Amino acid sequence: MTDTAVEAEVVDTTEPLLSVEDLHVSFHKGSQTVQAVAGITFTIPRGETLGLVGESGCGKSTTGRAIVQVERATSGRILFGDTELTALSRGDLRTLRTQVQMIFQDPISSLNPRRRVSDIVAEPLNIWKIGTKEERKESASAMLDQVGIDPYLLGGRRPREFSGGQCQRISIARALVLKPKxxxxxxxxxxLDVSVQAQILNLLEDLKQQYNLTILFIAHDLAVVKNVSDRVAVMYLGRLCEIAPSDLLYEAPAHHYTAALLASAVEPDPETARSSAALLGEPPSPINPPSGCRFRTRCPRAEPRCAEEVPEMRQIAPGHQVACHFPIGA
Amino acid sequence: MSDRTLLEVEDLHVSFATSRGAVRAVQGVSLTLNQGKTLGIVGESGSGKTVLSRAIMGLLPRSSTTQTGSVRYNGTEILNAPNDDLRKLWSTHIAMVFQDPMTSLNPVQRIGNQITEPLKIHLKLSKGEAKETALSLLMQVGIPSPVERYQAYPAQLSGGMRQRVMIAIALACAPRLLMADEPTTGLDVTVQAQILDLLGQLQHDRDMAMILVTHDLGVVATRTDEIIVMYAGNVVERAPTNVLFKSMAMPYTEALLKSTPRLANPSHTRLTAIEGRPPDLLHPPAGCPFSPRCPYAQEKCHRERPPLVEAAPGHSYACWFPLTAARPQEVTV
Structure with missing residues (x-):
């Protein structure tokens, strides 16, 4: 056990670290309103990785940004432990950001090109004046070392001298240096390239164990999400379709959208049935989403009831929730 | 389907002149492609796969590159051919679909104009005929309400729709060979499946040959006849698709496959990452380019470069100690 784990307050591990309740995020475009996130609810217990998958425009990134409060929720609650994030003052929110960190897609543009990587990683410590100057430098070096960047050889270099994979390692170091929860x-x-992707995914798994992290892992690649997640949530047009433990979700999807996504995915194996387009067309506009179930316009199983009644999330097996009137296998 | 050879590349070398010296992006690649067949070129960033496909097309800048070897299309040498000759080949014989549909289309021209342009230039169609053909092409690539889309600007279409438009432009003059460079990278899985289905269907209907360049082994696994694996500017393995996945011989191919997360594997399956980075193409290593990262590398691998040899009919690889053979340390037991 590390020191941090001993110091951490004694908590019930099943108690969620993050609860998102009926979260809505809307954007205004002229007189139109885009409901990017239209009422989603989920929790992440401490130490768990929840994967969030969906296609571009489904609202998965907006959900992540709303949790770290880069985007403000239109309505709904985001509870971090016992703290309601949406109600915090700017000052309190700033303090809280030390415990909630985000890593972005583009590793190169999310690092300041003018600064040395050792300074980039030390910056959060400097802002919060944690320890002496020497201690901060040491923590930053230790963190860089942990993500596989030699702090003595490479710490003085600037982001452009690194590859995409290395920049992503530096981003991870910067996010973890304050020991967020x-x-x-x-x-x-x-x-990233597949070989580098594997390095980063393995690194994330190791760091998760070591720092007892709770992770919301947003991605569009189903195989990547399965690899790192304990549970997976599937999102379509601003709503959640299904949440289940990873292996269960991939083996026995209950929502027709999940099944279609899985059927479309390609596998590096000529023996597997060739993936084919299980869905035609593209998602409708979130400005004017379909009534009832939002997936019904592309669903092979849609019936009149799907247009009239919004399917609520319901439990169909332990830990397996689905929002569908006619789930697969029911 | 005939076995007529459409494209033959022999010992192609491409290097770029930079201020720090010559970057040897492609180092002696040979390949052949028959009419109606699909060849997959797989590799990671910097492997030379895109440079190779552009060299075949004749799209690389002459002033800063040196290209030697031979590229024959239908028996005619086209490497370093005059631009006028290449222009006659483009569209009508060889066409290309690029990776990024956002930047490959002209943002200030209507979709219709961009499709009719090659028709008017290469096929000398009249304005009316060109429009008719363009609308039929838009329909063929699965664009809903083509008459409205004909008038649209690229920004008004989604990424998947733009890629369909790119395919329509590439197919406008009925090419015999389609080069698709990462045609589905950046698209969602459902759209990716749609685009790959579309390419396969069109290729079948037109008996067209295709080169599918990608970093994703999943994309080529079920949609190609033959695969070439590239690493650091070299072809390191080449085999019919089924043979490659069944009995891959080159450790890099295996490493690439093992580092890919699989839907079939349980969650939290540890991935086998390839440690280190590809070599610097300014100073390629003397031995096997993969040897610094290869888990099976022996002394000889660091010293001598293995040649690409055909070990079984159609299956070639460049490795001193292929996975399919008994390893030295295993033999001594």
Missing amino acids: LLVCDEIVSA
Whole structure:
């Protein structure tokens, strides 16, 4: 056990670290309103990784940004432990950000090109004046070392001298240097080559164990999400379709959208049935979403009831929730 | 389907002149492609796969590159051919779909104009004929309400729709060979499946050959006849698709496959990452380019570069100690 774990307050591990309740995020475009996130509810227990998958425009990134309060929620509650994030003052929010960190997709543009990487990683410590100057420098070096960047050889270099994968390692070091409790990862490996992607995913798994992190892992790649997540939530057009433990969700999807996504995915194996387009067309506009179930316009199983009644999330097996009137296998 | 050879590349070398020296992006690549067949070129960033496909097309700038070897299309040498000759080949014989549909389309021209342009230039169609053909092409690539889309600007379309428009432009003059460079990278899985289905269907209907360049082994696994794996400017393995996945011989191919997360594996399956980075192409290593990262590398691998040899019919690889053979340390037991 590390020191931090001993110091941490004694808590019930099943108690969620993050609860999102009926979260709505809307954007205004002229007189039109885009409901990017239209009422989603989920929790992440301490130490768990929740994967959030969906196609572009489904609101998965907006959800992540609302949790770290880069985007403000239109309505709904976001509870971090016992703290209601949406009600915090600016000052309190600033303090809280030390515990909730986010890593972004583009590793190169999310680092300041003019600064040395050792300074980039030490910056959060400097802002919060944690320890003496020497201690901060040491913590930053230790953190860089942990993510596989030699602080003595490479700490003095600037981001452009690093590859995409290395920049993503530096971003991870910067996010973890304050020892946050919750980490929001938004498509952090989608710009990387497969071999580098594997390095970063393995690193994230190791750091999660070591720092006892709770992670919201947002990505569009189903195989990547399965690899790192304990549970996976599927999102479509601003709403959640299904949440289940990873292996269960991939083996026995209950929502027709989840099944279609899985059927569309490609596998590096000629023996597997060739993936084919299980869905035609593209998602409708979130400005004017379909009534009832938002997926019904593309759903192979849609019936009149789907247009009239919004399917609520309901439990169909332990830990397996689905928002569908006619789930698969029911 | 005939076995007629459409494209033959022999010992192609491409290097870029930079202020720090020559970057040897492609180092002696040979390949052949028959009419109606699909070849997958797989590799990571910097492997030379995109440079190779652009060299075949004749799209690389002449002033800053040196290209040697041979690229024959239908028996005619086209490497370093005059631009006028290449222009006659483009569109009508060889066409290309680029990765980024956002930047490959002209943002200030209507979709219709961009599709009719090659028709008017290469096929000398009249304005009316060109429009008719363009509308039929938009329909073929699955664009809903083509008459409205014909008048649209690229920004009014989604990424998937733009890629369909790119495909329509590439197919406008009925090419015999389609080069698709990462045609689905950046698209959502459902759209990716749609685009790959569309390319496969069109290729089948037109008996067209295709080169599918990608970093994703999943994309080529079920949609190609043959695969070439590139690493640091070299072809390191080449085999018919089924053979490659069944009995891959080159450790890099295996490493690439093992580092790919699989839907079939349980969650939290530890990935086998390839440690280190690809070599600097300004100073390629003397031995096997993969040897510094290869888990099986022996002394000989660091010293001598393995040649690409055909070990079984159609299956070639560049490795001193292929996975399919008994390893030295295993033999001595």
